[in-house]
Amino acid sequence: MLKFEIHTINQKARRGTLKTAHGNIQTPAFMPVGTVGTVKAMMPESVKETGAEIILGNTYHLMLRPTAERVASFGGLHKFMNWPGPILTDSGGFQVMSLSGLRKITEEGVTFQSHIDGSKHFLSPERSMEIQYLLDSDITMAFDECVKYPAEYKVVQKSMERSMRWAKRSKEAFIDRDGYGLFGIVQGGMFEDLRRQSIHDLTAIGFDGYAIGGLAVGEGQDMMFSVLDYTACALPDDKPRYLMGVGRPTDIVGAVYRGVDMFDCVMPSRSGRTGQAFTSHGVLNMRNACHIDDHAPLDAECTCPACRNYTRGYIHHLFRAGEILGSMLLTMHNIHFYENLMKQIREAISENRFEEFHDRFMSRFQNERKM
Amino acid sequence: MLKFEIHTINQKARRGTLKTAHGNIQTPAFMPVGTVGTVKAMMPESVKETGAEIILGNTYHLMLRPTAERVASFGGLHKFMNWPGPILTDSGGFQVMSLSGLRKITEEGVTFQSHIDGSKHFLSPERSMEIQYLLDSDITMAFDECVKYPAEYKVVQKSMERSMRWAKRSKEAFIDRDGYGLFGIVQGGMFEDLRRQSIHDLTAIGFDGYAIGGLAVGEGQDMMFSVLDYTACALPDDKPRYLMGVGRPTDIVGAVYRGVDMFDCVMPSRSGRTGQAFTSHGVLNMRNACHIDDHAPLDAECTCPACRNYTRGYIHHLFRAGEILGSMLLTMHNIHFYENLMKQIREAISENRFEEFHDRFMSRFQNERKM
Numbered sequence: 212m213l214k215f216e217i218h219t220i221n222q223k224a225r226r227g228t229l230k231t232a233h234g235n236i237q238t239p240a241f242m243p244v245g246t247v248g249t250v251k252a253m254m255p256e257s258v259k260e261t262g263a264e265i266i267l268g269n270t271y272h273l274m275l276r277p278t279a280e281r282v283a284s285f286g287g288l289h290k291f292m293n294w295p296g297p298i299l300t301d302s303g304g305f306q307v308m309s310l311s312g313l314r315k316i317t318e319e320g321v322t323f324q325s326h327i328d329g330s331k332h333f334l335s336p337e338r339s340m341e342i343q344y345l346l347d348s349d350i351t352m353a354f355d356e357c358v359k360y361p362a363e364y365k366v367v368q369k370s371m372e373r374s375m376r377w378a379k380r381s382k383e384a385f386i387d388r389d390g391y392g393l394f395g396i397v398q399g400g401m402f403e404d405l406r407r408q409s410i411h412d413l414t415a416i417g418f419d420g421y422a423i424g425g426l427a428v429g430e431g432q433d434m435m436f437s438v439l440d441y442t443a444c445a446l447p448d449d450k451p452r453y454l455m456g457v458g459r460p461t462d463i464v465g466a467v468y469r470g471v472d473m474f475d476c477v478m479p480s481r482s483g484r485t486g487q488a489f490t491s492h493g494v495l496n497m498r499n500a501c502h503i504d505d506h507a508p509l510d511a512e513c514t515c516p517a518c519r520n521y522t523r524g525y526i527h528h529l530f531r532a533g534e535i536l537g538s539m540l541l542t543m544h545n546i547h548f549y550e551n552l553m554k555q556i557r558e559a560i561s562e563n564r565f566e567e568f569h570d571r572f573m574s575r576f577q578n579e580r581k582m
Numbered sequence: 583m584l585k586f587e588i589h590t591i592n593q594k595a596r597r598g599t600l601k602t603a604h605g606n607i608q609t610p611a612f613m614p615v616g617t618v619g620t621v622k623a624m625m626p627e628s629v630k631e632t633g634a635e636i637i638l639g640n641t642y643h644l645m646l647r648p649t650a651e652r653v654a655s656f657g658g659l660h661k662f663m664n665w666p667g668p669i670l671t672d673s674g675g676f677q678v679m680s681l682s683g684l685r686k687i688t689e690e691g692v693t694f695q696s697h698i699d700g701s702k703h704f705l706s707p708e709r710s711m712e713i714q715y716l717l718d719s720d721i722t723m724a725f726d727e728c729v730k731y732p733a734e735y736k737v738v739q740k741s742m743e744r745s746m747r748w749a750k751r752s753k754e755a756f757i758d759r760d761g762y763g764l765f766g767i768v769q770g771g772m773f774e775d776l777r778r779q780s781i782h783d784l785t786a787i788g789f790d791g792y793a794i795g796g797l798a799v800g801e802g803q804d805m806m807f808s809v810l811d812y813t814a815c816a817l818p819d820d821k822p823r824y825l826m827g828v829g830r831p832t833d834i835v836g837a838v839y840r841g842v843d844m845f846d847c848v849m850p851s852r853s854g855r856t857g858q859a860f861t862s863h864g865v866l867n868m869r870n871a872c873h874i875d876d877h878a879p880l881d882a883e884c885t886c887p888a889c890r891n892y893t894r895g896y897i898h899h900l901f902r903a904g905e906i907l908g909s910m911l912l913t914m915h916n917i918h919f920y921e922n923l924m925k926q927i928r929e930a931i932s933e934n935r936f937e938e939f940h941d942r943f944m945s946r947f948q949n950e951r952k953m
Contacts, residue, residue, distance in 0.1 A: 248899060252906040254887075277874065277899045285877060285895060293891045503648065506656060516625075520664045524656060528619060528648045535623040535906055 213350070213392035213419040215451050219560050223444055223470035226560035229451050231297040231349035232390025233289060236264045238451060239467045241553045242299060242475040243546050247272040248282070248292045251480050252538045253546070255294045261515070261543065262550035265297040265349075267475045270342050271306035274332065275325050279345035287347030299350035299475070301455070302339045302381070305424070308357045316356065318373070336380035344386055352422065353381035355396045360428040367400035374398045375412040382416050392419030394453060397442060400425055401434060406442050420451040423471070427457045436465050443470035460489065460552055461576050467556055468569045479545035484538040486530045489548040493576065495523075497541065502527035515547035584721070584763035584790040586822050590931050594815055594841035597931035600822050602668040602720035603761025604660060607635045609822060610838045610927050612920045613670060613846040618643040619653070619663045622851050623909045624917070626665045632886070632914065633921035636668040636720070638846045641713050642677035645703065646696050650716035658718030670721035670846070672826070673710045673752075676795070679728045687727065689744070707751035715757055723793065724752035726767045731799040738771035745769045746783040753787050763790030765824060768813060771796055772805060777813050791822040794842070798828045807836050814841035831860065831923055832947050838927055839940045850916035855909040857901045860919040864947065868912065873898035886918035
């Protein structure tokens with residue numbers, strides 16, 4: 212059971228606090244991705260310094276290595292990875308479909324091969340709940356099936372209906388405790404009636420929060436927003452809403468505008484490792500030779516350690532020389548940029564000026580096609 | 583000009599302070615290697631937290647990328663890489679011989695090809711002094727020639743004699759300033775008379791400190807110690823003595839015992855990136871499966887962040903998963919281990935019990951062949 216308080220609403224945008232066993236999360240919130248028990252290239256202390264209050268762990272990766280049972284023997288994922296704050300884990304469903312080898316899906320669950328060593332594994336709603344319990348996740352995600360985009364109506368419908376049956380089994384298998392919660396996942400692809408059916412089924416079961424799955428799969432921002440337009444505000448008002456795997460800064464601002472409270476995405480960390488920097492003036496590719504003699508910081512408006520203490524020229528040098536510190540500094544900066552964006556969003560909502568913030572942000576970055 | 587004060591002497595071991603423009607260095611000192619403007623996989627703040635007071639930069643790497651002139655335009659190496667403490671740079675001589683492509687050596691200097699892009703470059707005593715001046719090194723090394731080991735007497739002699747002529751040109755080209763110093767480098771391979779001749783020539787020129795080059799090149803610890811036996815204490819008593827590129831912990835303890843004050847080595851950082859951990863019980867390979875369920879820290883006697891907050895099992899997991907954080911934590915720990923060893927050495931000398939420390943350390947680790 213999780214407590215969620217909403218403090219301010221600006222049209223559809225909400226400013227709130229979600230309370231978990233390992234601490235409070237101010238929403239709208241962005242969760243850095245800690246795939247396999249580490250936010251790549253960052254010390255947990257540095258993750259906290261970015262302003263992040265919750266991180267995400269991947270059930271699929273952790274069940275294969277080091278295994279959920281082993282993480283439990285180390286006292287759970289928080290202790291294992293030295294992150295004392297809240298953790299949300301996904302159910303494994305999405306990555307089984309995107310990463311693993313040979314799969315066999317039945318009503319019972321999914322049998323699949325590890326992408327690491329080809330070993331055989333099984334995931335079901337019950338096993339996913341057990342794994343996330345062993346990991347000691349503050350927020351557990353229901354186990355769902357994910358279809359590739361684009362897919363035909365019948366395929367999406369069949370998959371969504373199975374996901375709803377699995378959501379019910381997830382709820383039944385989830386061990387409720389104070390400060391721990393279970394989120395259901397809305398499916399239905401780009402079809403409004405299927406999304407509405409999914410919401411109907413999930414709310415009948417009852418969850419601590421509701422995630423929107425199956426977006427940011429290549430449909431484009433316009434279509435994503437149009438799905439959010441009828442999905443987000445159809446979810447229960449008093450529970451947090453989580454848009455999975457999203458996204459670019461404009462995706463996030465547009466989704467908050469449509470009523471979403473939580474986000475996760477590998478973009479700031481992954482792009483940091485490949486030399487991309489998110490800044491208040493758009494995205495920079497730090498590998499480009501134009502930065503070689505630039506004495507300016509990545510972003511003059513940013514207060515992160517990478518911007519306070521280093522020049523673009525130095526960071527360019529690190530990427531040219533293939534130095535690990537380049538990945539460390541850009542990951543740090545990018546996550547700081549995302550967390551600072553969330554802070555600005557929360558402040559704008561608190562001060563009843565989010566619509567203006569949204570309009571300015573979207574016109575500034577969307578027209579420039581930079582974010 | 584550098585000030586060097588010796589506080590305590592235990593037989594040949596010396597405890598002192600070397601004062602530079604960017605701060606004081608307590609000796610005996612270990613210098614982590616910051617090859618190309620970064621101690622690999624570490625934030626400079628973390629390097630400082632290990633207890634390191636001075637780091638080393640490589641002239642060869644920095645002259646090729648980003649170039650010494652560019653580092654100077656960023657305010658020197660300290661500002662460029664955000665390391666406000668003292669920096670020693672090597673002369674480039676050793677790495678020209680070990681890393682670069684086609685070389686042509688004349689009395690004037692060395693023409694060579696970059697290992698990065700095959701471009702042609704030139705190094706001479708005068709150019710090496712200029713580069714190290716541009717980098718703003720607190721301690722500049724004289725430009726020398728290095729021969730491969732093993733080499734015949736005549737070859738070593740000819741090379742040493744050239745290095746002595748280059749040392750004189752280095753001294754003439756070096757711009758002396760308060761807090762900045764130039765070290766000469768003793769050469770002569772494993773031949774006592776050549777080493778003595780080299781020391782004679784260098785002291786006639788006069789330097790702020792004296793390095794011992796051409797060791798740790800595959801000759802083995804016994805032979806290295808036997809060269810140190812007649813080399814170290816033949817150097818001027820009132821100047822710091824630096825053993826270049828050394829080494830394992832037992833090498834360092836044995837060299838301090840023979841009168842050496844300063845060390846540098848890539849071993850703690852490089853072996854950290856490949857999964858080796860130096861501990862008070864010997865070296866551990868963190869990739870080994872034996873660590874998978876180990877809840878103990880790397881080293882129960884260590885106070886570094888990697889030992890305070892993480893288990894061997896977690897660090898093993900990071901290396902198995904190929905995570906950057908594994909390299910970050912082990913580099914941090916290993917450099918902390920080295921710096922803590924230097925602290926113990928300094929304390930033992932101050933308390934007039936270094937001989938006992940040396941004997942216990944050497945018998946403990948040399949018999950076990952672990953360090």
